[in-house]
Amino acid sequence: MKEPYKHIQSAHCENGVTVTLLKAQGFEFMSEPLAFGIGSGLFYIHIPLIKFNNGPAVSFRTMPGRIFKQTCKFLNIPYKTKRFRNPAKAQDFLDGLLSKNIITGCQTSVFYLSYLPVEYRFHFNAHNIVVYGKENDKYLISDTVMENPTEISSEELNKARFAKGMYAPRGHLYYIEESVVPDVQTVKSAIIKGIRRNVRDMLYIPGSVGGVTGIKYTAQKIRKWRQRLGERKAGQYLGQIVRMQEEIGTGGGGFRYIYAAFLQEAESYFEKGIFSETSEDFTKAGNLWRDAASKMAGVYRGKNTSQAYFNEIADLLEEIFNLEKSAFKKLSATAKQIKQNRF
Amino acid sequence: MKRKELPQDKSALNGYTRELHYVKDEDGVYRTALSTGWEVKSSALNNAWDEINKEIEAARLSVINEVKSPIYYFMVKNLMNVSLLKSYTGFYKFQIRRHFNPKTFRKLSDKKLQKYATVFNITVDELKNSIKKPTKHSD
Known part of the structure; x- marks a missing residue:
């Protein structure tokens, strides 16, 4: 029942690692949208006052590790996760797992992953990869955002696993030793739990900077940026949002499409058409995020830097806020209804 | 986003990999597609590097x-x-x-x-x- 290793490409790294690890256990039904939905991957936060790379600290993702952990938890899959103080011990532990043919998820910093293009290698510590073997001094890597598997020297992998700074991985690794495939009922309940948790994250997080209200908060900020920061700096700030939003493995627009795909897939477990309206809403939200990114590009390319244009961008974000708020409210009602009917 | 709307622009990823995206097909079903890049974000990345x-x-x-x-x-x-x-x-x-x-x-x-x-x-x-x-x- 256990499958040999197979490389799977995904839009988001942690989804990909989750799917790879579960498929290796024989979970044929597992897909990226399903992992993303059960793991409640959709999120937004704009942390005020803090600057990140000299720009606004916005994030479109939940805490690293959350998608994997929550997917396993909701599907009743026993998983193990470990962090280390000592890099040598961390390497020994990983080698031990690989010698038992257990493929392992590792949290790494992209700065040290030499197989990625230089332009992408910032000090970003929440990149997840699959390590599936070791040959001499090379680790065999399945980086799920890449088309093909690759490899990396043990020295580089150790550096990447012990990078410092925000979200420092401290050798973080996770794996599943042995698991039975859950029945359909468990999958159904996991889907509902994932949806309800995501509703909570996006609608009911306290304060005005996280969840859908965070999008509105950013919109309000954008209206003021031109005057407060000047055109050049404001353009850089917008550039930072676009990079956070659309770059590999993160994703604003991209994430909405994955979520829409998840709702489509979820229908096959319940009744047809039950999520079609909300799925359509998230497709629209994804389109709007991409429109917003295109507009923001207009500013940092110097094509249009008028205040009216900044207001248009802010208006778009407010439209997204309204759309996603109503979509999650609908979703909440549907999930409640399904739960009451006991699936 | 529909399959035919997925941008295929030049980016720093060229020669390394293509990115996976979820796009809607004619029948309204989401499936995956590969993209070489999107001009909007590669210019954001280039701008950041110019600054650096x-x-x-x-x-x-x-x-x-x-x-x-x-x-x-x-x-x-x-x-x-x-x-x-x-x-x-x-x-x-x-x-x-x-x-x-x-x-x-x-x-x-x-x-x-x-x-x-x-x-x-x-x-x-x-x-x-x-x-x-x-x-x-x-x-």
Whole structure:
């Protein structure tokens, strides 16, 4: 029942690692949208006052590790996760797992992953990869955002696993030793739990900077940026949002499409058409995020830097806020209804 | 986004990989598709690098003009800031800021220099003497 290793490409790294690890256990039904939905991957936060790379600290993702952990938890899959103080011990532990043919998820910093293009290698510590073997001094890597598997020297992998700074991985690794495939009922309940948790994250997080209200908060900020920061700096700030939003493995627009795909897939477990309206809403939200990114590009390319244009961008974000708020409210009602009917 | 709307622009990923996206097909079902890149985000990335390269060049000049020590230059070149360098070296922030001073830098022990060199993935000799070469973000 256990499958040999197979490389799977995904839009988001942690989804990909989750799917790879579960498929290796024989979970044929597992897909990226399903992992993303059960793991409640959709999120937004704009942390005020803090600057990140000299720009606004916005994030479109939940805490690293959350998608994997929550997917396993909701599907009743026993998983193990470990962090280390000592890099040598961390390497020994990983080698031990690989010698038992257990493929392992590792949290790494992209700065040290030499197989990625230089332009992408910032000090970003929440990149997840699959390590599936070791040959001499090379680790065999399945980086799920890449088309093909690759490899990396043990020295580089150790550096990447012990990078410092925000979200420092401290050798973080996770794996599943042995698991039975859950029945359909468990999958159904996991889907509902994932949806309800995501509703909570996006609608009911306290304060005005996280969840859908965070999008509105950013919109309000954008209206003021031109005057407060000047055109050049404001353009850089917008550039930072676009990079956070659309770059590999993160994703604003991209994430909405994955979520829409998840709702489509979820229908096959319940009744047809039950999520079609909300799925359509998230497709629209994804389109709007991409429109917003295109507009923001207009500013940092110097094509249009008028205040009216900044207001248009802010208006778009407010439209997204309204759309996603109503979509999650609908979703909440549907999930409640399904739960009451006991699936 | 429909399948035919997925951009296929030039990007830094070309020659490395293509990105996976979820797109809607004619029948309204989501499936995956590959993209070589999107102009909007590659220009955001290029802009960010233009900014960084300016900072690196400014740092190089400040070392040549004896305003800052090479530690400062290599910090900027490695895309770090003082707090990240602090986590990597174990020095306090105020110590690192002192080490940015060229006079203090010249008196530093090899042991301390080695700590910095290891983090920057260079030799102590390179840390002390390599600054006059033309700069480019490599490794």
